[in-house]
Amino acid sequence: MKLTILGCYAATPRTITNPTSQVLEIRNRMFLIDCGEGTQVQLRKNKLKFSKINHIFISHLHGDHFYGLVGLISTFMLLNRQTDLHVYGPKGVKEIVLLQLRYSNSYTGYNLYFHELDSKESEIVYEDEKVVVKTIPLKHRIYTNGFLFQEKVGDRKLNVDAVQEYKIDTCYYQKIKNGRDITLDDGTIIPNAELTFDPIQPKSYAFCSDTMYDESIIPIIENCDVLYHETTFLESEADKAEKTMHSTAKQAAAIAAKANVKQLILGHYSTRYDTIDLFRQEAETLYSNVLLADDGKTFEF
Template sequence: MKLTILGCYAATPRTITNPTSQVLEIKNRMFLIDCGEGTQVQLRKNKIKFSRIEHIFISHLHGDHFYGLVGLISTFMLLNRQTDLHVYGPKGIKEVILLQLRLSNSYTGYNLYFHELESKESEVVFEDERVIIKTIPLRHRVYTNGFLFQEKNRERKLNIDAILNHDIETCYYQKIKYGGDITLEDGRVIPNEKLTFDPEPSRSYAFCSDTAYDESIVPIIENATVLYHESTFLESEEHLTEKTMHCTAKQAATIAKKANVEQLVLGHYSTRYDSIERFKSEAESVFPNILLADDGREFEF
């Protein structure tokens, strides 16, 4: 599971920082999460192939999270993209993107599908044989969702010594990986647990930006491998959190602790601060496993 941070700062783009956008690679699937201004430039800087992006998830309709989307869609058109593109986001995203495309006389040569979200309850928005993705309802000034990306159950690991000992043909290996028992020619049934080892636990990634402090998300993200949680402010500006409906680094760490996640990645920093290291220091007073997002930074889990 690989996470590439394209941008992770709040509000406005600057020459040295970019608004929210990131790429998650999980089970050989690539997902673009949010698409602030400058996203396609950051994709190029980080050498990410545009053609691998087939699903884009937009958390909410504040500009620093989706103003780069219409430009990216247009660039896909100029690159003669043929594969379908799916966009998941709040109701209204289809209208705002299609209006810009229509008024600029820019029409895609590929199929563009919008999956508009309205539910205030967690729901499955994408599922295939490898990955399932659910919304995480967040508490912000406009309708907002985070997203939980989960691997489906992994294949079991073959116990080759045991398999060879029973002289089982290779054509049955796939069945064994998926948990099947094997019946030998003499009628004996070999239980799967004698032929395999348990798989590694499935990994999951929870993306939560933007939101006020909200413990109602804890049951949804509980035991996640990695949590990305907004941390717009330091404790000295906690008085701004309710008005703006954002969080401090310490509040993000509190959510991570209550949800028993393995790793917390902080991001969505206010640009009022000269250094992001203080975010880590404040969060570590509550939760020990802290990583700091920054533009261009990659994490492998």
Template sequence: MILTILGCYAATPRTITNPTSQVLEIKNRMFLIDCGEGTQVQLRKHKLKFSRINHIFISHLHGDHFYGLIGLISTFALLGRKTDLHVYGPKGVKEVTLLQLKLSNSWTTYNLYFHELESTESQVVYEDDKVVVTTIPLKHRVYTNGYHFQEKSGDRKLNIEAVENYEIDTAYYQKIKSGGDITLDDGRVIPNEELTFDPLPAKSYAFCSDTVYTESILPIINNVDVLYHESTFLQSEEQYCEKTMHCTAQQAATIAKKANAGTLVLGHYSTRYGSIEPFKQEALTVFDNVELADDGKVFEF
């Protein structure tokens, strides 16, 4: 599971920082999460292939989270893309995107599908044979969702030594990997546990930005391996949280602790601060395993 931070700062882009956008690679899938201004430039800068992005998840319709979407969609067309593109986001994302395409007469060369969200309850929005994506209803100034990415358990791993010892034909390997027992020619039944090892534990990732502190998300993100949670302010500026509906680093750490998360990744920092290191120090007073997102940073979990 690889997370590439393209941008992780709040509000406006600067020459030294970018608004929210990140790429999650999980089970050989590549998902783009949020698409602030400059996303396609960051994708090029960090050598992430445009052609691998088939699903884009938008948390909410504030500019620092989706103003890069129309540019990316248009560039895909200019590059002659043919593969379908799916966009998941709040109701209105289709209207605002199609209006720009219409007025600029820049229709896509590929099928563009919108999956608009309105529910305030958690729901599955994407699923295939490897990954399932569920919304995390957040509390912000506009309708907002985070996203929970969960790997499905993979096949069991063959114990080659055991399989060869029983002289089992390779034609049965997939059955064994899928959990099946094997009956030998002499009638003996070999239980699957003797022929395989457990698969690697399925990993999970939760993206939570933007939101005021809310424990309503805990049942959805419980025991998540990696939690990205917004930390717009330090505790010294907590008075701004209620008005802007954002969190402090300490509050993000409290959510991580109560969710029993494996790792907390902080992001969405206000640009009022000269350094992001204090965010980590503040979070560490509550939660032990804290990482700082930063533009261009790559995490491998």
């Protein structure tokens, strides 16, 4: 599981910082999460292949989280994209994008699908044989969702020495990896546990931006491997966080601790502060496994 931060600062783009956008690579899928201004430039800087992005998840319709979307969609067209593109986001995202395309007399040479969200309960919005994505309803000034990306449990790992010892034909290998016992020609049943190892533990990633402190998300993200949680403010500006429905670093740490997540990544920083290290220092007063997002930074888990 690999996470590339394209942008992680709040409100406006600057020459040295970018608004929210990130790429999650999991089980050979590449998901784009939010699409602030400058996203496609950051994709190029970080040498990420445009063609591998087939699913875009938009948390909410504040500009610093989706103003780069129509530009990216148009660039896909200029690159002669043929693969379907799916956009998941709040109700209204389809109207906004299509209106811009219509009045600029633009089009896409590929199929563009919108999956508009309006549920206030967590729901599955994407699923295939390897990955499932659920919404995390958040509390912000407008309708907002985070997203929980979960690997599905994979096949069991073949114990090559064991299957060779029992002289089991290779045609049975997939059945064994699927968990089946094997019956030998003499009628002996070999339990699957003797022929395989447990599969790699599936990983999970929770993206939570933007939101005020909200313990109702804890049952959804509980025990996840990595939590990205917004930290627009420090505790000294807790009143501003409450007024604008954002979170402080200390509040993000409290959520991570109560949800028993393995790793916390902080992001969505206000640019009023001289250094983002202040966010880590504050969060570590409540939770120890803290990492700082920053533009262009990559995390591998």
